Amino acid sequence: MIDRLGLSLASLLLSFALAIRVAVVAPARAQTAAARLEVRIGYIARRIPPPPLYDLTATPQDEGVAGARLAIMDNNTSGSFLGQRFDLDEAILAPDQSAVTAARKLADGGDGLILADLPADQLLAVADALKGRDAVLFNVSAQDNFLRGKECRANIFHVAPSRAMLTDALAQFLVVKRWPKIFLIVGQTAADESYAASFRASAKKFGLTIAAEKIWTFGPLAQARGDAVTQGAALVFTRAADSDMIVVADEEDNFGDYIPYHTADPKLVGGTQGLVAASWHRTQFAFGSEQLQDRFLRLANRRMRPVDYQAWTAVRAIGEAVVHVRSADPGALAAFLVDPQFSIAVFKDVAASFRPWDHQLRQPLLLAQPAFLVALAPLPGFLHQRTILDTLGVDQPETQCRLP
């Protein structure tokens, strides 16, 4: 039903209209170009080795950094009205390169705000190397609870949700569904055990019962795409105590996706596969997030993943703080990030903010199955005297973090 006369008129006058557009638009930009404040943000990540075998869902080479790039563009759109300019310095490390050396180089070059997409041990090494300097780190990927507990650091802000937040979100869902009996299947990596430990704590916190628990010893069957001999063994393996749902702890995607439909009884699966709690999901379109999803897709030619989203949020949080503090000084910005005035819109209903006691970004989390969003956590009915968001993760009275 497009107006054909109008369209032909439009094409006839297109060049004319373009001329007008340039004429009217240019002054708007020029007018706001004064008084530049330069904000440099660093991004450290390990280069991801390509998967040894074809992997349907291999981690993209630009995971994380693509989200940071998008947020730099968003910050610059806003910054153009305030005379603020944001730049990203990417330091993608080869396997033998030291994260500490790279971080020092970034800080020496004036990047006092650094996004770290690093494993926990390297993140801590970088934080300790930069201690006492005017530099702040933003953890965009490490989910370890101890980074927000015993091993917390004053110069790290955690944008990635902790495992405790993720397992609390799942536990809340199970409580609401009244599926309290859980069969927990744990992989053999240290990360799997960390996830399992976090889920056990969440189960205790929300009154779920771990009816059975087993270690998965059949190897990476999901990655190997099945195996008839072990199928039978796996079927026997899943004959455990009576349970409402199976929760898998498999952070490397070795077997979790193998469990559904290979069980003896018809059982739903959640945890690290199946129904997963995450900061972001490709099927999240509510709360105005369609625009963010579209912008990311246009920039990166792929769907936004949780680490992309966490990097986006980190750079946007810096942008928000710069708008209010009107300075690029990392110390001043860090002080504002834990100020009660600070909050940031994160496309998941309520605004997110940092917990002053452990520098964790409190945020809603999504519970999703591979192709559909199932729920938003905190689930309705979980209340808190401060903010409902503090029903997810370690709360102030329980924290083992002692920040100066």
Place this chain on the structure above:
Amino acid sequence: MRFGGRSGFFHPGFFLALFMLAAPAPALAFRIFVTNEKGNSVSVIDTDKQQVVETVPVGRRPRGVSISPDGKLLYVCASDDNAINVLDVATMKIVRSLESGPDPERFALNHAGDLLYIANEDNAEVTVVDLAKNLILAQVPVGVEPEGMGLSPNGDLLVATSETTNMAHFIDTRSYRLIDSVLVGKRPRIAVFNRSGTQVWVSSELGGDVSVIDTANHQIIRKITFDVPGLTKEEIQPVGVVLSSDGRKAFVALGYANRVAVVDQQSFAVEKYLLVGVRVWHLAFTPDEKLLYTTNGNSNDVTAIDVAREKVIKSISVGLEPNDLVSSLH
């Protein structure tokens, strides 16, 4: 932008409508047009019967809706079609579709009814479209995710809100120049001028407040906050705002608080909360300002409010996820 200030009373059609109706009191029935974002339709409510009398299909993901100054044409943002559907109010048929730029969400119609100012949420621009020629006249860059569009009573000043940049952008409608950008609360949604044009009210969904900005110096003169007993701060998400043309009352839709706040336009005091439906977003007066309607997105209904008594009259089921609404002029 609502046409709350324009009274249908002086319109010649008013008297004609009165003759044609010849119905028992209340004699004057308006029609409320409601866009159903997930229903891809417009529900038509008769304000006399207080029920849906017609549901018409429109483009995909209809959101913002406005009516022409003569009351004959309805403009509907079909966001997923990247177009604006124009409906003949008499027949409720789509008579043409306009170029809108990508993902139009909301827009304002100028007072002459020949220009549309469209917020293009996907590309941080305000697009100005000449309606007769279906031609884009200008694209003014604004902040990330522009949404609310408010036009001053004299038509000289357009205020666009940007949801992620958190600003109200003041645009001169004669030169299409950006004059100023004012930081407001998080996720600003709606900008609406008072009748005299001295203030523009901007709602902030995640800031939980309404910023009242002085249009002379662009200073925020008041941030109106809301406190509903029994609700958390997070649940109070102001979106729709309408201001009565007599300068007395303002009504603010509070999203997941499921309530409409009644505010004194002079003192900015919040006087009352009216319970409506789930996730109340947008508001529209009838031209006589006797009735106020709300879209309740998650309960798929529209609530009618008696403005003078400040009482909810009825909730009326409409299509899936009602987003925006506007009244007929007669």
